Amino acid sequence: MTNLPAEPAATSDFIRDIVAADLASGKHTHIHTRFPPEPNGYLHIGHAKSICLNFGIARQFGGTCNLRMDDTNPTKEDIEYVESIQADVHWLIGGWADDRLGLKPKGKTPDILTVKGQADFQLPAVTAGARDGLEPFYASDYFDQIYDYAVQLIRAGHAFVCDLSLEDMEKFRGTPDRPGTNSPFRERSVAENLDLFARMKAGEFPDGARTLRSKIDMASPNIWLRDPVIYRIRHVEHHHTGGKWCLYPMYDFAHCLSDYIEGITHSICTLEFEVHRPLYDWILNSLGLPRSLPRQIEFARLNLGYTVMSKRKLMQLVEEKLVTGWDDPRLPTISGLRRRGVPASALRTFAATIGVTKFNALTDVAVLEHAIRTELNATSQRRLAVLRPLKVVLTNLAAGEVIEFEAVNNPEDPAAGTRKIPFTRELYIEQEDFMEVAPPKYFRLRPGGDVRLKYACIIHCDEIVKDATGQVVEVRCTADLESRAGGVNAARKVKGTIHWVSAAQSVAAEVRLYDRLFTEEEPEQGGRDFKSVLNAHSLEVVQARLEPSLADAPAETRYQFERLGYFWPDPKDSQPGRPVFARTITLKDTWVKVAGKA
RNA sequence: UGCCCGAUGGUGUAACGGUAGCACAGCAGAUUCUGAAUCUGCUUGUCAUAGUUCAAAUCUAUGUCGGGCAACCA
Numbered sequence: 231m232t233n234l235p236a237e238p239a240a241t242s243d244f245i246r247d248i249v250a251a252d253l254a255s256g257k258h259t260h261i262h263t264r265f266p267p268e269p270n271g272y273l274h275i276g277h278a279k280s281i282c283l284n285f286g287i288a289r290q291f292g293g294t295c296n297l298r299m300d301d302t303n304p305t306k307e308d309i310e311y312v313e314s315i316q317a318d319v320h321w322l323i324g325g326w327a328d329d330r331l332g333l334k335p336k337g338k339t340p341d342i343l344t345v346k347g348q349a350d351f352q353l354p355a356v357t358a359g360a361r362d363g364l365e366p367f368y369a370s371d372y373f374d375q376i377y378d379y380a381v382q383l384i385r386a387g388h389a390f391v392c393d394l395s396l397e398d399m400e401k402f403r404g405t406p407d408r409p410g411t412n413s414p415f416r417e418r419s420v421a422e423n424l425d426l427f428a429r430m431k432a433g434e435f436p437d438g439a440r441t442l443r444s445k446i447d448m449a450s451p452n453i454w455l456r457d458p459v460i461y462r463i464r465h466v467e468h469h470h471t472g473g474k475w476c477l478y479p480m481y482d483f484a485h486c487l488s489d490y491i492e493g494i495t496h497s498i499c500t501l502e503f504e505v506h507r508p509l510y511d512w513i514l515n516s517l518g519l520p521r522s523l524p525r526q527i528e529f530a531r532l533n534l535g536y537t538v539m540s541k542r543k544l545m546q547l548v549e550e551k552l553v554t555g556w557d558d559p560r561l562p563t564i565s566g567l568r569r570r571g572v573p574a575s576a577l578r579t580f581a582a583t584i585g586v587t588k589f590n591a592l593t594d595v596a597v598l599e600h601a602i603r604t605e606l607n608a609t610s611q612r613r614l615a616v617l618r619p620l621k622v623v624l625t626n627l628a629a630g631e632v633i634e635f636e637a638v639n640n641p642e643d644p645a646a647g648t649r650k651i652p653f654t655r656e657l658y659i660e661q662e663d664f665m666e667v668a669p670p671k672y673f674r675l676r677p678g679g680d681v682r683l684k685y686a687c688i689i690h691c692d693e694i695v696k697d698a699t700g701q702v703v704e705v706r707c708t709a710d711l712e713s714r715a716g717g718v719n720a721a722r723k724v725k726g727t728i729h730w731v732s733a734a735q736s737v738a739a740e741v742r743l744y745d746r747l748f749t750e751e752e753p754e755q756g757g758r759d760f761k762s763v764l765n766a767h768s769l770e771v772v773q774a775r776l777e778p779s780l781a782d783a784p785a786e787t788r789y790q791f792e793r794l795g796y797f798w799p800d801p802k803d804s805q806p807g808r809p810v811f812a813r814t815i816t817l818k819d820t821w822v823k824v825a826g827k828a
Numbered sequence: 829u830g831c832c833c834g835a836u837g838g839u840g841u842a843a844c845g846g847u848a849g850c851a852c853a854g855c856a857g858a859u860u861c862u863g864a865a866u867c868u869g870c871u872u873g874u875c876a877u878a879g880u881u882c883a884a885a886u887c888u889a890u891g892u893c894g895g896g897c898a899a900c901c902a
Contacts, residue, residue: 242842268902303901396900406898407830441900451831453898462900481902505832505897528833530895535839541902583851585841587834590895594839597852607865642865673863682861715861727861793862821863 241286243586245527249287249496258522261293262332262355262495265319266300266369266485269311269469271541272556273318273564275577275598276532282581283529284498285323288330294355296332296492298367302484304468312469314556316366318564322574332357332492333364339371340491345520351375351491352521369488370470376479376487377431379517380442380461384423388516389460390416391426392443399441402448403456409449410456416445430463433476437463444483446512454509458482486510489524497524500531501588529586535595535751537562538760552764553747557802559812560747560768570744571788571798571814576605592752602815606788606796611639611646614684614729614777615791615811617741619658620702621733624689624709627655632735635714637685651777653686656733658775660793663728664705666694671824673726675705682727684792688713729792736775739809742800743770774811782806793817 252258263284267273273281288295297319301307323331332355340351351372356364369376383389392415394402404410418426430440442461450456460483465476489497497510507526514523533539538547539562547553547561556563559570567577580601584593614637633653640646659675668676675681675691682688688710695704713719745768753760783789788798795816804810 247844266902270902300902306901399900400898403898405830409830410898438900443900453831456898459900464900478900480900485902501833502896503902507832530834583840587841589834589840591840594852597840600852603864612862641862671863684861686861688861713861720861724861726863729862790862790864793864795864817862817864819863824863 241582241585244588245283245496245498245529245586246287246290248525248527249291252495253291258495260495261287261291262296262493263287263293263498264296264298264332264367264489264492264494266298266488267315268300268303268306269308269315270303270306271311271545272314274539274541274544275534275562275564275567275580276539277318278322278564278577279532279581279584279586280498280500281319281322282578283586285327285330286582287496287498289327293330293495294332294357295327295330296355296367296494298369298488298492299470300481300485300488301368301370301468301470302479302481304464304466304478307469309469312366314565318568321568322564322577324574326575326578330357332367333361334367336363336365340375348518348520350520351378352493353491355492367488367492368470369484370468372484372488372491373471373475373479375491376484377477379487380427380479380483381424382517383444383460383513384427384442385420386516387420387445389423389442389444390418391423391430392416392441392457392459393439394441396438399459403453404448406451406453412448413443413457416457427461430461431475431477433465435463437465439463444509444513444516446509452505452508454482454506455512458509460513482506482509483513486513486524486526490514490519490521493521494524495522497526499526499528501528501590504528528588530588530590532584533590533592534562534598535592536746536748536753537595538748538753543760546761550761552761559742559744569801569812571796571812572602573605573609573788576602579605595746599815603796603818606790606814608642609640610788610790610796612637612641612792613780613789614651614731615741615780615794615797616658616660616729616731616736616775617743617772617791617794618661619731619775620661620664621704622657622659622689622730623704623706624655624657625692625706626708629655631655632732633686633711635685649779651685651779652732652735653683654732654734657683657730658733658736659683659705659728659730663726664691664702666702669825674728675707675726680724682713682724683730684727686714686730687711687717688719688722688724729794731775731777733775735778737778737781737809739774739776739780739811741772741774741797741811741813743772743813744768745770776809776811780809783809783811788814790817 265284285295340353343350392413441459443457446455448456464478510526557565557569580598634650636648637651663674680690689707691707693706694702697703713722747768748763749765750763753763796814797811800810800812
């Protein structure tokens, strides 16, 4: 039996309260959320919070959560990102909420149904079974329908074609504390608007020549209600629709309608969209749609200490090669965390722990680290590995002698069993586990001192050997073989227990030690350039010695290297027989505190 | 200085007019063949002022502080 941390319990927060109330009141009988990233970058841990929220709600209330590419701006988007997004989402929700994932048949576009005597666009989700033949939703699959809605808006007198240039539009918009003024094109006839809009679609005008604008209120204190642009001309290829369009809807127009078409009940987004909500509602209400409308609810995005979270900054780190790629294990990207060995379940636990509110918070990385350690402590097998080897010679052992000691695989999980580790005359211990001049309370090896070798026996340091520079290069010891488990001196107590490997019977391996990417908790505090506080030691590569059982460690297997931390084979660079390990996270270390105080 | 949103220990989050709780971090101790894990205990909090009420973290008003909004980005 394992002490697996319980799957995050059904939690409650202000959004779940709304959902529960809507179910209780009968407003909805089925809950439908969505996760709608724009494919213009890789997903990060902030998105993970949103994914856990949206899929978590679907899971808790027996609903569905659609994965949708919010791809209305072809100039910034790319197929590479739609692929990485899918991989990241599948990984994060796998085994937890993948049965709630809403997809659609490949190539399918909305159906036209008649609801309450009205034509109505709908695109239902498929959640059951395999993903064969299915794909995510794409806002760009609704371009025909969204165009149709725009025509309806024009017909109803709620939208007009505007010829104002970008600069002029800015002038007419006013400022937050001063109302704007109406566009001179605001009173064009419906017929003229219809004609112009059709010609915009036909490609008769260059980029920026005209826009389609909603007709709301140029004097509104809310800038987003001052006749916002809902369509702009862009003569560019789209990664999903190819060359079909040269006219693309803006986020505000496309998003609410995409939600509606998919039958979304709760459209959850981050705080910066709060001021857009009146526009979201205005569009939906202006169209007189026959089905119940989605409701937008906003929550605070995640801010985590010692990292940066925006796609723009992450992109900068990647493009300037300050990291090795989007999946660099030091990055807070989902693919980076995955490559680092962080389990998806730990990310979910983290998301559940931090909660959901409208308060703009800065979350302590310790919370993330705790979630990772808790999960890994319960599930990973222990192994011995020496990161920075120091040779130990046991003078009372014969050169060819090999003793096999039994080691427990996981003290938290007896079912994990045991394994044998070879013990020989020449060993390696960690350099920092020996000190020639030791401070008080140092429990490890020192001249004339004793220490227990984990799973083996107690050794006594008789002699040290130094090189020409005075560096200790070898420690000569006597082993008390009777202090082994089952021996007469088995009960002998010494203050310290350290890890070790056999010199001859260990394998060499590259081990990558990751640390936080920035030296400051808030890299951009006070407007400073985040790149000026990059941690120069965020990656350290060492040539380590591992116990023999690690020679061909299977992929995807997480270990605790005792007294050091949690490690796993790097998914890209580790080869059978030539392992490369990545450190996911260190163990908590109270000794550094004790030593630091001294 | 226009509009919108927010404020509970060091950090994050609960309490939905009725005993301010939980987690992380920190500190102290127990235990330990991982200075890990585990266990025990402890420190620290309702932004301010006024009001409503038998009773306010919760309701009201004002103020203070913080965040967001003036892309043909999302």
